[in-house]
Amino acid sequence: MFRKKKAIFDKINDYLIKKGHEMCMSIYLNNYNGNNIYIRFDYVKKMSVYKVVWVDLNFFNESRMEDYINSQMMTKFLAMKLVNKLTKEEHESCYDFNDDIIGDRVEVLTYFNEPREYVFDRFLPLGWDFLIDPLAMIFSYLPRGMEVFLNEIFGKYDQLEERYNYLKPVKFDLLHDDFNKLFKAQIIERGEKYFTGGKVSFLEKIENKYTAIVDGTVPYLVVLECVSDSHVLMWCNCKYPTFCKHIYAVIRAIREKKFNNFYKVRYIGSAQTLLDKVTVGNFYLCFGVEGDKLLLVTSEGNIFPANIMHKNKCVFEVIEDDDECSLSKYLEEVKEK
Template sequence: MEDLEDNKIDKYFSCEYIPNELINRINEKFEKYIVSSKYNESMESKEDVVKLKAYIKTKEDDSIDVSFHKFLPKSLAHLSDLFIMVFNNLPRKLENFLFELLAKLTDSTTKYEYKKEFYFDLFKDDIDSIFAYQIRERGKKYYEDKTISYLEKIEDRYFAIVEGTEKYLVIIKYNDEEKIMQVYCSCPCEFYCKHIYAVILAVRNNEFNRFYKIMYKNPNESLLERIMSFDYFLCTGVIEQNLEIINNYGEIELVPILDINNKCNWEVLEDSEDEKLLKQINEFLHER
């Protein structure tokens, strides 16, 4: 840290802002340290050794390719929450690497539904070229039947709720400048499904319906702490004694309106014009 030019550590959060000269000096210092780790080689298998690739772009180099092999035992799968926390503080361009890492550790894509980004103009390219005929027909019917109850763009992502056999969450991540897209659906299908097709049609036809926004007010935090840790959830409404939200893992989840002390610590940040969500919450509170 002594090699950093100033005390403004924030500017060094992303590798894009670190000059190559500084990277080399840091590397030289770390080479002096001898690092060893002990593990039982009999427990290691070829499946546990994965090849990781990284593509770094700095102000001085357009592309720096890094490739290395790493021993990643499946026993690390239970640390998925830790990986998510760490990657939340890294440049967002590393998000795809996080999904790939989690899919490798868990040997499953059902929870994270990792799909590689691909070049696609969300508004001009032919979507029929990436969907099977049967999926297209079902997707059109889903769109025409108005099964998309919520659709909203937040930063570089489109969030949607599609009412199918169950409620499914669709997320379309889209870079408008580079025309790069990544899609996700919480349904069991591990391919581009009818729900994604229906949402793309809705996006192209500008048929949006905003989510409610709610925030949990931790009674043990001061007002300043709440502001500093500001985090809100997309909400679809009240179901019995719960609020239906989209959690930080990209899942639809029911959370209790009342805490263990029978207090409502949820604050409605954004409601419909007729305050429908607030009325639903108040109705529940009056009926209990």
């Protein structure tokens, strides 16, 4: 990924050199939450000022660089603090790669005394405290929205690693890995009860995604998306902030091949756009009914109750039912009412 983009860095560098910028430090957020952001701390000799420069490479047009390269002057006081701090810094280049993480790489280069490189995945490693102030100072000159990156980068220092790691692809072999790798003992115990109690009522694999409904106090939706051969994105709509008993129960069901397909329905009403968001191809996953509503699963992973009838017309047709044709029969009953 870095190599592919190198030409772009060279072009940005050439552009800034022409503007009289000398690079003191750069930070590259490489596929960080899907973002590619190039940030620099530059000295502009002819003006005797330091500037923070940033470019969002996901939205970059080489032919109109001046519109895409943003910069902001840093106050002299703060800039000198930053320079002094890093000039005195004696840390050699260091690297902290984490095989469990896809993307989310941060590449920091400094050009004080001699060029140095500090590269890590997702979280600034404990013990690299010397980078905390420089990063915080530079980020304070970036648009507000970029704070989220800084907060996550400092996740280890705030002890919020687990919170950030959840909702990201995690290295886990769904069929073979030890549950203890992700799940706490008491979650395993509770999840096991859910599984053996037959609470995983629907489970289906479509392409690279498992979708499941686990019956609890309310139905919980679990989605496990295999983003690569080794990494899975796991998600449940319950309130537990990390890998929960519902996800555990679903993985157990996958291992025991306890699949139970969802009902599939097609929307045949006229207000097509209303339901665009719940489409999976040209059908919707459905796990039951509640009064005059079908319980559908949206492609974003939400439960969406949809009216069966619209202006006295049934707006759904069943394209996959269970052996007893329960859903088709139910729709007939609703129609006759």
